[in-house]
Amino acid sequence: MLTAVEALLSRLIGFATTPDRSNRDLIDWVEEFLTGAGFAVTRIAARGEDKAGLLARFGEGTGGTLLSAHSDVVPVTGQSWSSDPFTLTRRGDRLQGRGATDMKGFLACVLALAATLRETPPTTPVMIALSWDEEIGCRGIPQMIDHVIPVLGRPALCLVGEPTGMRPAIGHKGKASYHAICRGEAGHSSLAPRFANALHLAADLIAALRAEQARLIAEGAQDADDDIPCSTVHAGKMQGGVALNIVPDRAEVEFEIRHLAAETPGDILARIKARLPQGIDIAPTGAYPGLSSDPRDPALARLIALLPDPTPIKVSYGTEAGYFAGLGIPTLVCGPGEMERDGHQPDESIALDQLALCARVLDRLVRA
Structure with a gap:
């Protein structure tokens, strides 16, 4: 054989x-x-x-x-x-x-x-x-x-x-993946405070992901049989901006949630969204149970x-x-x-x- x-x-x-x-x-x-x-x-x-x-x-x-x-x-x-x-x-x-x-x-x-x-x-x-x-x-x-x-x-x-x-x-664990578009305003970098910087919004999103991960570690559901015993949040890609002297009007972030059976990605995502400022649109790109x-x-x-x-x-x-x-x-x-x-x-x-x-x-x- x-x-x-x-x-x-x-x-x-x-x-x-x-x-x-x-x-x-x-x-x-x-x-x-x-x-x-x-x-x-x-x-x-x-x-x-x-x-x-x-x-x-x-x-x-x-x-x-x-x-x-x-x-x-x-x-x-x-x-x-x-x-x-x-x-x-x-x-x-x-x-x-x-x-x-x-x-x-x-x-x-x-x-x-x-x-x-x-x-x-x-x-x-x-x-x-x-x-x-x-x-x-x-x-x-x-x-x-x-x-x-x-x-x-x-x-x-x-x-x-x-x-x-x-x-x-x-x-x-199950998995859900997402694509976020952060919308700012283009402008000359010498006047940067007058414009919404899309990369700053992307940084706010990543900060929210990190905060939710810390919450999941401290307070979320736990399964000792998993290598990582809690649900996880991960940012895998971020891109934005065209030149150093231009305030970026668009940035994109791709992230995922890998969740234990005791938690749903929808609840985790809702907590992440609650931390975010205006100007960030998040769309699902895939999931499996x-x-x-x-x-x-x-x-x-x-x-x-x-x-x-x-x-x-x-x-x-x-x-x-x-x-x-x-x-x-x-x-x-x-x-x-x-x-x-x-x-x-x-x-x-x-x-x-x-x-x-x-x-x-x-x-x-x-x-x-």
Whole structure:
């Protein structure tokens, strides 16, 4: 099985599916592969762009297992790689290439399993969801999620294979992102006090974000199982101004809220807005739900029992898992590789033993 996984991972990494490119070549290839393996495959086209996702099912009956992955990878621009990032390279006991860990390694394991099902059918259906643009805010899965149950039926379990070192992750924070436009007045800098400076408004916004973060640390909801136990607020981009001697009339700030299940981004944003002066317009740009699963759920407990380390964890990054959980499907995040070591890093790689473990767990899961 591991030989098949490596060959499939090599093929998948050869598709440079960064968010600025179409993922159609990969989707075409996976669709043909799964159709040849006996799956019924449904393509979901993205609205307004040349991208797509897949929903696939093998087997009859009710229940079954849904295996979820995303097709996109983060860019390599500005990173120093020791080899071509879109060619799989073996480095001792590791396989190197963009997406090896996040998350084409899991997808390769899923496809290797899929190729065996016709010869030795599973006891319940096996389903696959493959999305696009997860890395830029889970933009694909919202367009797919309403099709999942009508197309596939209701699975007993959803496994989202983001890298956890094959440990069972039962939760993560939700996220909401925003774009703020700060509107000032253009004027000569020698008369600066007469004009509203848009960059000063942007600084006021960032000060409000920092104040709310301090409040969340001191007074907000807490979850000791999270790496950062409170909800977080983060400003990622600020830009404005055209010349030193011109008072800027426009500045922009992009920021995010990553929130615990006990808090809503709307309440956090309302407190931030209450601190702001006039002249700042804030618009949402994206969001995805958090995840909070019960490891005692029988479907999840069955999967957890297959893992070498069954201790439930929570992860700091976001995933598509909350969308499946929102359908009432018991959902767990568990996949090969270590996000902290390799996620989004140059020379991203994955250990062969992680892939082997994942392949064994998936096989036992669908044939139990």
